[in-house]
Amino acid sequence: MKIAFSINNKDVSVDILDGNTPLLWVIRDILDLKGTKFGCGKAACGACTLHVNDVAVRSCSYAVKFAEGKNITTIEGLGNAENPHPVQQAWIEEVVPQCGYCQPGFIMATAALLKENNKPTDEDIDKNIINICRCATYYRMRKAIHRAAELTRETKI
Amino acid sequence: MSKNISRRKFLVRGGLGTLGVLAIGTYVLRNPIRRQIIDFADSFIAPYSGTGTEPNLWFEITKNNTIVLHSPKVEMGQGTFTGLAQIAADELDINIDQIEVIAASTASGVVDSLGTGGSLSVASLWQPLREMAATMREMIKIEAAKKLQIPLANLSTKNGIVSSNNQQISYVDAIKEVTEWKIPDTPKLKDLKDYKLVGKPIARIDLKTKVFGNSIFGMDAEMENMLHAAIIRPEHIGATFKSANYQKAEKMPGIVKVVQIDDWVGIIAETYAQALAAKMEVDVEWNIPKIWTEEDIRTLISVGNGSEMVVQKEGNLLEKDDKNILEIEFKSPLGAHAQMEPNGAVASFKDGKITVILSTQVIGITQNQVAKAFAIDKDNVNIIPTYLGGGFGRRLNTSHAIQAVQLSKEIGRPVKYFFTRKEEFQNDMFRPPTHHIMKGKLNSDGLIENLEHHFASGNVAIDSTLMPGIAHTILGADFGAIRGGSIHYSAIKNIRSIQWHKTLPFATSWWRSLGLLANTFAIESFVDELALQSNKNPVTLRLAQIKDNEEGVRLKNVIEKAAKESKYSDEVVNGRAMGFACSTDTGTPCAQVAEVSIVNSEITVHKITCVMDCGIAVNPDQVKAQCEGAMIMAMSASMYEKMYIEDGQLQPTIFGPYDMALLKHTPKEINIHLLQGVDKPLPVGEPPLGPIAAAIGNAVRRITGQRLTEMPFKLS
Numbered sequence: 116m117k118i119a120f121s122i123n124n125k126d127v128s129v130d131i132l133d134g135n136t137p138l139l140w141v142i143r144d145i146l147d148l149k150g151t152k153f154g155c156g157k158a159a160c161g162a163c164t165l166h167v168n169d170v171a172v173r174s175c176s177y178a179v180k181f182a183e184g185k186n187i188t189t190i191e192g193l194g195n196a197e198n199p200h201p202v203q204q205a206w207i208e209e210v211v212p213q214c215g216y217c218q219p220g221f222i223m224a225t226a227a228l229l230k231e232n233n234k235p236t237d238e239d240i241d242k243n244i245i246n247i248c249r250c251a252t253y254y255r256m257r258k259a260i261h262r263a264a265e266l267t268r269e270t271k272i
Numbered sequence: 273m274s275k276n277i278s279r280r281k282f283l284v285r286g287g288l289g290t291l292g293v294l295a296i297g298t299y300v301l302r303n304p305i306r307r308q309i310i311d312f313a314d315s316f317i318a319p320y321s322g323t324g325t326e327p328n329l330w331f332e333i334t335k336n337n338t339i340v341l342h343s344p345k346v347e348m349g350q351g352t353f354t355g356l357a358q359i360a361a362d363e364l365d366i367n368i369d370q371i372e373v374i375a376a377s378t379a380s381g382v383v384d385s386l387g388t389g390g391s392l393s394v395a396s397l398w399q400p401l402r403e404m405a406a407t408m409r410e411m412i413k414i415e416a417a418k419k420l421q422i423p424l425a426n427l428s429t430k431n432g433i434v435s436s437n438n439q440q441i442s443y444v445d446a447i448k449e450v451t452e453w454k455i456p457d458t459p460k461l462k463d464l465k466d467y468k469l470v471g472k473p474i475a476r477i478d479l480k481t482k483v484f485g486n487s488i489f490g491m492d493a494e495m496e497n498m499l500h501a502a503i504i505r506p507e508h509i510g511a512t513f514k515s516a517n518y519q520k521a522e523k524m525p526g527i528v529k530v531v532q533i534d535d536w537v538g539i540i541a542e543t544y545a546q547a548l549a550a551k552m553e554v555d556v557e558w559n560i561p562k563i564w565t566e567e568d569i570r571t572l573i574s575v576g577n578g579s580e581m582v583v584q585k586e587g588n589l590l591e592k593d594d595k596n597i598l599e600i601e602f603k604s605p606l607g608a609h610a611q612m613e614p615n616g617a618v619a620s621f622k623d624g625k626i627t628v629i630l631s632t633q634v635i636g637i638t639q640n641q642v643a644k645a646f647a648i649d650k651d652n653v654n655i656i657p658t659y660l661g662g663g664f665g666r667r668l669n670t671s672h673a674i675q676a677v678q679l680s681k682e683i684g685r686p687v688k689y690f691f692t693r694k695e696e697f698q699n700d701m702f703r704p705p706t707h708h709i710m711k712g713k714l715n716s717d718g719l720i721e722n723l724e725h726h727f728a729s730g731n732v733a734i735d736s737t738l739m740p741g742i743a744h745t746i747l748g749a750d751f752g753a754i755r756g757g758s759i760h761y762s763a764i765k766n767i768r769s770i771q772w773h774k775t776l777p778f779a780t781s782w783w784r785s786l787g788l789l790a791n792t793f794a795i796e797s798f799v800d801e802l803a804l805q806s807n808k809n810p811v812t813l814r815l816a817q818i819k820d821n822e823e824g825v826r827l828k829n830v831i832e833k834a835a836k837e838s839k840y841s842d843e844v845v846n847g848r849a850m851g852f853a854c855s856t857d858t859g860t861p862c863a864q865v866a867e868v869s870i871v872n873s874e875i876t877v878h879k880i881t882c883v884m885d886c887g888i889a890v891n892p893d894q895v896k897a898q899c900e901g902a903m904i905m906a907m908s909a910s911m912y913e914k915m916y917i918e919d920g921q922l923q924p925t926i927f928g929p930y931d932m933a934l935l936k937h938t939p940k941e942i943n944i945h946l947l948q949g950v951d952k953p954l955p956v957g958e959p960p961l962g963p964i965a966a967a968i969g970n971a972v973r974r975i976t977g978q979r980l981t982e983m984p985f986k987l988s
């Protein structure tokens with residue numbers, strides 16, 4: 116079956132035998148975007164988080180057939196060195212990553228949160244950012260999330 | 273390549289080789305000497321002991337006049353690439369943006385026989401890397417002198433440029449026609465005060481690539497014409513292959529071949545998703561000789577069971593019938609590495625040559641193992657490491673590289689294979705469970721008269737790829753399991769630390785900080801209990817029990833600093849208490865104070881103060897990042913994590929049920945203070961895992977009266 120969607124503002128169409136294939140593998144192995152990571156395959160860790168129509172989705176457990184006609188954003192489409200997303204900017208300012216493997220998932224989850232709520236409290240963060248980081252960069256993440264919210268609010272004004 | 277080089281100092285110093293020689297030399301000697309060796313192994317910083325004698329193997333000068341360092345240590349989050357870049361750039365006289373660091377492949381010629389671990393990367397490369405970089409700078413100058421026709425003595429270097437009074441040439445222009453290097457003796461190294469980058473909190477050099485999602489991990493590696501594979505392994509402990517039916521799976525879309533080798537079945541497919549789908553349709557029967565239980569494991573790992581080794585012995589053993597003895601038992605569970613990037617490898621076996629790309633902490637060992645498994649010369653095996661999505665000791669074993677090569681050999685094309693999360697949890701090289709009996713007694717002044725640590729653990733160093741069986745024979749103890757097991761209260765007259773060892777029916781091995789986590793928990797919780805019994809401030813009591821030798825003074829300094837910075841108090845204020853604990857690991861003393869309260873019946877850590885003396889902090893910001901991560905990882909291990917055995921299988925097999933610290937559990941305030949008690953960098957990545965569990969437990973004891981004795985912590 117053919118499934119058409121937009122990824123990082125580019126229209127694509129993939130030909131796939133099984134529409135139940137997780138979106139993660141289509142993105143990594145067919146569209147060759149490796150920034151979205153595999154962590155557990157059961158939506159339990161958040162390493163594969165990306166945006167479907169601006170909502171954070173754990174792509175290891177999201178069938179590709181549901182992507183039909185939707186707008187998908189991955190870490191590669193969120194920002195780049197010349198034009199970083201506020202979350203990426205904040206992550207750089209706070210020097211968050213260690214091994215870096217889970218970081219795209221956290222950054223995507225945070226970007227989705229800030230779209231809904233650009234002034235999250237510590238409680239909002241605790242409830243919404245529930246990905247896993249084994250290097251435990253959480254302490255800097257919390258600071259970076261508040262900083263990203265600040266940058267987001269500044270951009271809006 | 274010119275070989276008329278004087279052997280640079282570090283090459284004759286040896287690393288593990290030295291330990292091996294020393295240990296074998298004293299094999300026949302008696303226990304006290306053996307204990308000295310253990311002390312040595314416990315605190316010894318092994319210098320670089322790999323291959324790559326020529327600086328030009330380490331440094332590659334690009335046409336943009338930048339320098340690429342082929343690092344013998346991999347980057348697994350610990351910030352090593354950044355620290356090494358700072359060290360090298362300072363001696364090379366280049367700026368930080370003129371250096372790039374990549375992990376050396378085995379083919380590069382720079383292979384560290386020790387691999388990356390033990391928190392040794394920066395500490396062990398401090399001397400050799402500076403010598404290499406300084407020599408490389410001289411080599412560039414020699415070429416510049418030839419090109420410019422100016423005496424070497426009249427040249428200086430700065431920002432990647434060689435200059436005289438009136439001429440200058442970039443490094444790359446100076447060397448671009450070189451075919452044979454002249455390698456001089458190592459020049460004098462710069463004074464510490466002249467370093468511009470060492471000691472500065474510069475941003476990680478891999479920061480942006482990781483934030484924009486461009487960094488390549490083992491999972492992201494590919495080879496041309498590659499297939500994907502999934503593997504079925506036994507789920508029961510000790511199970512072996514009996515039979516398999518995979519007729520249905522073979523006919524599924526995308527399936528190229530199903531193979532059965534040793535105790536596993538491999539499914540090779542066009543895509544990984546197809547391989548996984550087919551995996552569900554394979555029926556395998558296993559021989560299961562025994563259904564192991566949680567009780568079996570607990571019985572195996574208990575003080576008094578297995579082989580015994582006296583690790584530390586001062587004065588007398590406590591008398592059995594002494595009524596004044598305080599005795600407390602402590603336990604820690606089986607722990608998983610749970611690194612975020614699953615293990616795996618991309619392998620190609622073609623025309624007698626093997627290439628493997630993977631996340632490994634030990635490229636040299638991976639190379640040896642693969643070469644041996646396929647009976648080919650190791651020069652025909654190239655191991656290419658990537659960024660590691662976490663290491664924590666898990667990637668010191670890379671037997672899966674062999675499986676990936678076997679699959680490639682079967683199908684005649686490159687194959688990428690990696691673990692599912694369930695495989696990862698069931699085939700981890702676990703942190704072994706431990707059991708501790710602490711015994712002690714106060715004297716009439718309320719000081720500690722006797723302190724004894726009797727402890728049992730499964731394998732850590734023993735039988736690991738890094739330290740084969742011989743270590744046990746020679747040393748008598750598992751020197752991974754004894755990390756942190758010695759008592760550092762050197763002024764106590766009567767001390768015992770006695771290890772009991774047993775091998776479990778599944779692999780246990782290196783887990784970040786090894787025995788330190790559980791051993792410090794037991795010792796420091798117990799010392800706190802003695803302080804309560806003695807009615808003494810736990811800081812005062814600790815300080816009174818440490819001798820004023822160099823090690824003791826450094827430990828006292830971190831204790832005093834932590835007490836001062838945290839404003840340590842023994843009192844519970846509004847339900848909030850402080851807990852104090854300290855440890856010394858591989859020569860790095862560390863003290864931590866946790867501020868804790870009980871919120872909705874859960875232990876909540878609000879604030880941690882951490883003081884560590886790691887010598888020179890090459891990058892203070894990354895040293896702090898290691899402290900933050902290590903303390904939260906240790907919190908996670910002591911408060912939430914536990915593997916267990918159910919129906920003969922290791923459980924759980926997914927995050928969530930394997931409960932770990934999340935953002936919400938992280939203290940809102942962490943203050944880290946670094947001391948520099950010696951003028952060299954010491955290990956950083958593991959020492960801060962030591963004190964935190966006891967610090968939390970000691971705080972909880974003050975709030976509730978309950979002494980926490982078992983990880984993961986449960987309030988009664």
